[in-house]
Amino acid sequence: MTRKVFSTIIFIVIAGCLSPLCAQHKISGIVKSDDGKLLRSVQVQIEKTSLTTLTDENGYFEFPDINGEKAALVFDHTAYHIDREEVNLPAIGLVIVLSPRENALELEEVVIDGYIKKNTSTSNKMPLNFIENPQAFSSIDQSVLEDQVLFTVDDAYRNVTGLQKKWNATNRAGDGGSYVVLRGFLANNSLRNGLVAPVTTAIDAINIEKVEVLKGPSATLFGSNVTSYGGVINRITKKPFETFAGNVTVAAGGYNYYRARADVNTPVTKDNKLMFRINTAYTNSGNFQKKDAKNEHFAFTPSLLYKPNDRLDIQVDFEMFDTKAIPEQILFSPASVPALGIADMNDLEDILGLDYKQSYIGDGLKTRAKVRNLSGQVNYKINNHIRSSTNISTSYTFSDGPNPAFYIVPKGTFTQDPADTEIGLLRFDQSTVNSKKTYFQVQQNFNLDYNFGNVRNRTVAGFDYMRTKDDQKFISTYFDWVPFSGADYSGFNGKAVQAIYDNTPNPATYLSTGNLNTYSGYISNVLTPVEGLNIMAGIRYESNDFGGGYTMTSNSISPAYSQSAWSPKLGVVYEIFRNKFSVFGNYQNSFKSNGYYIADTDGNALLSDPEKGNQWEGGLKMNVLQNRINATLSYYNIKVKNSLLLTGELTSSMQYVQAQAGELTSEGVELEVNAYLVKGFSxxxxxxxxxxxxxxxxxxxxxxxxxxxxxxxxxLANFNVNYRFLDGNIKGLGFGLGGNYASDNNVTGDFILPEYFILNANAFYDTKRFRIGVRYDNITNKHYWIGYQTANPQALANVVGSLAFKF
Known part of the structure; x- marks a missing residue:
């Protein structure tokens, strides 16, 4: 029945678009500067209507259906004078030439493409202007990373309001990527160009065009298995283009940091229909605790684009990330000791002598990790009202090798002698053994833009199949206990750990295995009944079929199960002042199939109900002063129910007993501002x-x-101010200062990671042929900690410089 309902909806929408109501005129063309440069991100509006669009990377714009015989087009770009053109309909192949504002040529990329939030075609799988989008989201453009001399997505997170890093990448397969908190919930990187493509190592930003962080539950369009109740992170990658260009960059810095990278784009055929782009980088570095670590990271990300005509384009992208590195030092079980006056990590340093700068490991404890993401996309314009996007994607993560970590405990925990009360570090290892996790995804989307009478509809309808195969094995062993200072810590090394495993026939072993097939269908529509009012409604039906396997959560074999759920989404936006100020509200939903759980000490298993999260959100959006100030203010309330909780009991076969007995509420306020305040200052x-x-x-x-x-x-708070000289003898010289604040973080219920305020600075000099950049992280050399029920020390002051040659 579900399939019939879904098919009927799609048929009605498509049939409507093929009706005479859609027999209207088309407007299309390109926008360029007076020196011939194709201009992207120019806002094009049909005057006295709500119809707007942005030019793409080739300067192209299109309105598929316009009523009447004439139309007036307004072209608006911060770096160029506003232009108004009257055209007779239909108007195809227009060439619009904009003249620059005085001394403002350099504003194009910095203001529009970087520091001022852009409109998006990905957050709701359809083109929407920022001001008419009912969902709160943040975006980080690659130009921001370039100015701040940032080389990883993990570092770019410092620019996202309401995001806090909890754990840097551990490199292990499946869940080894960095963890963040959004709106009170853990989240992980999971999407690339809207498809599942997790990276379980640090994410090199060489192929990043933009990072979008969607706020709140987002299962309706992106599914339940890769989204968090707090939001979802989507990496938008660079695309090939029609001219030959590129750059080569070298960088070096403290802690023996060295890096080389290249970005080369070229047309393959003389007619520029086939284009190729490759980004690659190699990084070798230590860290602030182990400067000679020689952690290695290699990235290789080619992309091929074929555009035989203006209706069809085919793109193939590949990501390869290879890593051989030690993870950051992770301290488990931090706990208060009132008798010793210890309540937070500062007390552990000041009273017990924990050495923030000390590496508590020797050599040879590196994990070897691989990530392989391959995707193909075929976009086809069926007619002026319907576009098809067919996507196939595979994702593979692998890890093998040691993963050292530490417990903060009394010595007696290891010696079993109650008289050993000195608090120190119990060193242990949890290795992965040829662990793998793979995803295979097929997704088909139809985008429709059509009118019923004078009412505009923008629709996306699609289906998605994803197969997840988990095959992970963990082995672990305790190594020894050491004091916080004054010991030789080099004995905890790769050879010594391997010797323990070689002499332990049956080490402690944990498995995570199983196959999951997920089938989904979804539809979402934005209705514009009157100018300035947009109403969004969407729904997803998702079925998860698990074939059975071993789960670490219960430490037991989970039976096969099939479970499905609906995920609705609603949104309303009203523009109080057209394209300048709007009020919005939304209802968003997500869910999670947790499968079977052990319900009692007798080992009886029950199938859990889907865990569900529902969000209500309302707020204001502003885009004023000719797009120079962009802001979002929102209040949200998220309620989650049907959570599984550990009871603390075990069965006779050491299975964890759980109960479906948890509910929580997360509410809050977020204010984000992107502004170009005065000439050169963002x-x-x-x-x-x-x-x-x-x-x-x-x-x-x-x-x-x-x-x-x-x-x-x-x-949480974040800021970055940037000033760039736009003319004169030092045109292209710029400086930036940024900071991040986080209040106290209670990670165990009675132990605090203290508040911190970190300052960072950057400077650059950008010319037509080369670019010099430098960044200075943690200027005040602050000791600060992040953690996910742990305490993880973060890097001290460090300087990195880069030099890029352009061609």
Whole structure:
């Protein structure tokens, strides 16, 4: 029945678009500067209507259906004078030439493509202007990374309001990527160009055009298995283009940091229909605790684009990330010791002598990790109203080797002698053994833009199949206990750890295995009944078929199951002042199939109900002063129910007993501002407050009313100010200053990672043929910690410089 309903909806929409109501005129063309440069991100509006679009990377724009015999087009770009053109319909192949504002040629990329938030075609799988989008989102353009001399997506997160890093990449297969908190919930990188493509190492930003962070539950369009209740991270990658160009960059810095990278684009055929682009980089570095670590990272990301005509384009992208590195030092089980006056990590340093700069490991404890993401996309314009996008993607993550970590415990935990009360570090290893996790995804989307009478509809309808295969094996062993200072720590090394495993026939082993098939269908429509009012409604039906396997959550074999759920989405935007100021609200949903759980000490298994998260959000959006100030202010309330909780009990076969007995609420306020304030001066920044609370815990009622230990800090703030000289003898010289603040973070219920405020600076000199950049991280040399129920020390002051040659 579900399939019939879904098919009927799609048929009605498509049939409507083929009706006489859609028999209207087309407007299309390109926009370029007076020196012949094709201009992207020019806003094109049909005067006295709500119809707007942006030019693409080739300067192209299109309106498929326009009523009447004439139309007036307004072309608006911060770096160029506004132009108005009257045209007779149909108007195909227009060439619009814009003249630059005085001394403002350099503003194009910096203001429009970088520091001022852009419109998006990806956050809702359809083109939407920022001001008419009912969802809150943040975006980081590659030009921001370039100015700040940032080489990884993980470092770029410092520019996202309401995002807090919890854990840097551990490199292990499956879940080894960095973890962040969004709106009080853990999230991980998961999407590339809207398709599943997780990276389990640090994410090199060589092929990044933009990073979008969508706020709130987003399962309706992106599915339940790769999204968080707090949001989802989507990497938009660079595309090939029609001219030969590129750059080669070298960089070096503290902690023995060395890097080389190249970005080369070229047309393959004389008619420029086939284009190729390759980005590649090699990085070798130590860290602030182990300067001679020689961690190696290699990235190789080619892309091929074929455009035989203006209706069809075919693109193939590949990502290869190879890593051989030690993870950051992760300290488990931090706990307060009131008798010793210890309540946070500062106390552990000041009272017990924990050495922030000390590496507590020797050599040879590197994990070898691989990531392979391959995707193909075929976009076809069926007619002026319907576009088809067919996508196939595979993703593969692999890891093998040691993964050292530490428990903060009394010595007696290791020696079993109660008299050994000195607190130090229990060193242990959790290795992965040829662990793999793979995804295969097929996704078909139809985008429609059509009118019923004078009512505009923008629709996306699609289906998605994804197969997830998990085949991971972990082995672990305790190594020894050491004091916080004054010891020789080199004995905890690769050879010594391997010797323990060689002499232990049956080491502690944990498995994560199984095959999951996910079938989904979805439809979302934006209705514009009157100018300035947009109403979005969408729904997804998703079925998860698990073939059975071993789950680490229960430490047991989970039976096969099939479970499905609906995920609705609603949104309303009203533009109080057209294209300048709007009020918005949304309802967003996500869910999670947790499968079977062990319900009692007898080992009885029950199929859990889907865990569900529902968000209500409302706020204001502003885009004023000729697109120079862009801001979002929002309040959200997210409620999650049917969570599985550990009871603390074990079965006789050491299975973990759970209960479906948890509920929580997360509400908060976010303010994000992107502004070009005066000539050459830009600002990106924001502040957020989150109040997450356990509202039901039948296992441990004492936790009701407390903040979840993985919810992160209540208060977060970020900013970056950037000034660039736009003319004169030092044109292209720029400076930036940024900072991040996080309030106290209670990671265990009784232990605090103290608040921190980190300052960073950057400078650059950009010319037509070369670019010099330098960044200075953690200027004040602050000791600060992040953690996911852990304490992970972060890098001290460091300087990195780069030199790029352009061609």
């Amino acid at each position: 600002l990106i920044g924001g502040i957020s407050y989150n109040d997450a609370e356990v509202t039901e815990n039948k296992v441990n009622p004492a936790l009701v009313g407390t903040r979840p230990v993985d919810a992160g800090s209540k208060w």
